[in-house]
Amino acid sequence: MADPDYPPPKGQPSHTAEAKPASADGTQPAVQAILALEHTLGRFYRLACLVVALAVVSLLVSTGGPVLMVVCASALVAVVLHGAAQGIARLLRLPQWASVLVLVSALGVAITALVRIFGPEIMVQAGHLRSALEVQIRTLRDTLNTDAFGHFVMDHIPQSMGGNQIGTPGHAVGADFTGSMTNVLTSTFGSVGTMIVIVIAGIYFAVSPRLYANGLLRLVPEPHRPLGRKLLLTIAHTLGAWVAGQMLDMTVVGFLTWWGLWAIGMPLALPLGLVAGTANFIPYLGAFLGAAPALLIGLSVGTKQAVMVLGLYAVIQTFEGYVMSPFIQKRAVSMPPALTILSQTIFGAFLGVWGFIFASPITAVLLAVATQLSKPVKPQDEV
Template identity: 55%
Template sequence: MTLSPATNSRPATPPLHPEPEEDARAVQLGRIHQLLQITILLTVLVVSIWLIGDVLMVVFAATLMAVILHNLAAIVERRMRLPYWLALSLVVVALLAAIGGVLWSSGPAISEQATRLRVALTTQAHSLRDQLNASSLGRTVLDHLPQSLGGNQAEGGDSGMGTRIAGSMTGFLSSAFGAAGTLAVILIAGLYFALAPTLYVNGALRLIPPTHRPLARTLLLTAGRTLWAWTAGQALDMLVVGILSSLGLWFIGVPLALALGIVAGLANFIPYIGAFIGAVPAILLGFSQGTREGVMVAALYGAIQFFEGNVMAPLIQRHAVQMPPGLTILSQTVFGTILGMPGLILASPLTAALLAVMDEATPKLNDEDRV
């Protein structure tokens, strides 16, 4: 008995592997999907920075404050073997006592010198403007400077709808609280962050997909360590610059040496650009005393910055964070342009954290890949 061909026929089985065309199409669709995800993420990030940049800067400033308090408390906790909450309380009390002691002992003198410094700088600025107006070249310079910088060029004009929307959104904190209220928000939020850092970090990690949480945890810890290292190094740098500036100005005989030294130390929180910001008031006051004093003040600040850049900075960066100068200045320009003064002030720690995160998240270059 023979079987018919119909009986022997079996249904064709599908191929075990997809066709090459289907593989290429799937890979292409995957790349398009990934590109769309990155584009949407970058768009949301840029729009968020544009609309609520001031709020983001307050959040980052509070985070930076929390990192400082947490690491100081951790040092006290290790050295004195105290509970964390008690160590943090001692740190806060010690900081408040130090600030109160400085205000109690030197507050009236600092306030008086600050008032005299403001009056002296205003007088010097008007005098310099009058001298520039007296020459044709000086008038040309003033005609190309905006009025906010002492020039003759009119500012303003009606801004566009987008600018008004962004201004109304980002200016909420400054209009509702003012500078003192914003500072209070930063301090209070930073204290609460430092009281229970794991609560907020773990809450942020829950927003990350489970497959990416180990990497996100590593990046968050890296950013925290980098912010602490940068802040500790910069605080030491500011202290040295402030002391050297005050002593040098006092030796030269420039008035308001204490106030000018404090200005120089605080301005040095902003690397490179802060050195010029802190030197300008002292040089103006120096020239108001005479050409010799002005030249000596300029030489003093040049020597201090040479010492800071060639001796202090390498020693600090050996134990802290090393940032390329070109990238530092570029980040200050970008963040200062987008976010104003808060962006300029916080550009360096933010860039340091971003560089550390990128260094941790990206593979290292091989020797053959290096330029």
């Protein structure tokens, strides 16, 4: 009989202690329960972090949306200046900050020259446009008043807008005009001030981009800094590719518009080409914004001229939309057209005009970041 005070010899099983069941991987049930609990708590923690991050982003968008748009616009200006300044630095062998200053000075001289050359003609054409619009509005009003349905429509349009509806008693028309002009001036000066802030901030970003990028990395916890650096480089590359594609698109559209308007004898062909190219910064909807000034000036010249302008813009935008833009997007940043239009609608609804303008680069950056943070879909999982 074995002595209970002494362990059994080596290799002989013990009959005093019961064997505890173990799982297939050798871990005990209690350890498995603890691991399962840690996994569940980890999932809840990640979900809570995601909810908090979304709440913070929503709060920033709702309260500081305009500030975010200014930062985004400054980043785009910095990308443009930095890319162009790199070419100047290689050509003239100048440091980065000196190349940026040379570029900004050259742009300032070019804008000043355009204003001095075309400013007087723009004022003359604006006067002709105002006279032509007044004549056409008066003719349209007389035509509508001769018809029963047209007269009914004019009766429901206020007199301040050219209709027949009489304003409320005691309400001065001059007050409406004064208030409207005050709002226009306030909005104009506010926009000019915002543009000045965007340009100055963009210049500082372009002079020393690494300084601000490294400052952002210092805000990231040290274990996650490699991922933060990777995301910053992805954002910079995406913005650079998007801006390069849009600049090429804008240049081609502006040149074709200028050449076409000059060929059909339109006044102010060069400024209108610059307007069309600049408006093409906004994909799809920018085409309508760029065509509006040319159509108005065409109407001031004559109906035939306006029809020719409309046909010219239709041909150019068809070429841009079906030939040039797909080629550029294939080599730069590819975004589905439906996603681009939806992003413009969503950002415009939440952030106003600035959100509408910068919806495309923001969406491109979000898509690039999401691609970096997520795994690709396996072929067997694709729809």
